Amino acid sequence: MLDRELYLHADWEKDPERCKEAEVPQERRTTIPKPTLAKQMLERAFAHGIKAAWVTGDTVYGGDTKLRMWLEERLQPYVLAVPKNQRLGLASRADEVVASWPAERWQRVKAGRRQSRVALLRLGLAVPGLPLDGARMEAVAAGSAESL
Numbered sequence: 001m002l003d004r005e006l007y008l009h010a011d012w013e014k015d016p017e018r019c020k021e022a023e024v025p026q027e028r029r030t031t032i033p034k035p036t037l038a039k040q041m042l043e044r045a046f047a048h049g050i051k052a053a054w055v056t057g058d059t060v061y062g063g064d065t066k067l068r069m070w071l072e073e074r075l076q077p078y079v080l081a082v083p084k085n086q087r088l089g090l091a092s093r094a095d096e097v098v099a100s101w102p103a104e105r106w107q108r109v110k111a112g113r114r115q116s117r118v119a120l121l122r123l124g125l126a127v128p129g130l131p132l133d134g135a136r137m138e139a140v141a142a143g144s145a146e147s148l
Helices: 016-021 036-049 064-071 094-100
Strands: 054-055 079-082 106-114 117-124
Touching: 036 064, 064 079
Parallel strands: 054 079
Antiparallel strands: 106 117
16 A cells, blocks of 8 residues: 545534544544545655556546646646546536547446446547547546446
8 A cells, every 4th residue: 555545524524523533633633535535646656666556446536626737737647537528628417428429439348346247448549639648548437347
């Protein structure tokens, strides 16, 4: 294990007795969004010279524009799922952009298990009309792998 952080759900923040019983430190009894915790852990790792070939995450992380922008500013390659209703640019939803891509813009890869079957994601290799430095790919969460 490289690093860890305590994610405290908002329900716990409202229940000091529960926090005390679970020995949650007083200074950690506020909810910090998961993408913020992820960025903090990545900052610590990068500050110690640890390199990541890719940073990956689901829609909780991919839906956070600040995290994606921070990774891009660092030129850190990443694959983050984004919600299908995520706006890309000013006007287009992610699912609308993805639907407009030709088949040759996709690469099918094994992404792990989902509900006791192998999930396959197709990763878009470029986003027409959006700046892309070649280090970024986003998988769009469209409900099921077959619908991508």
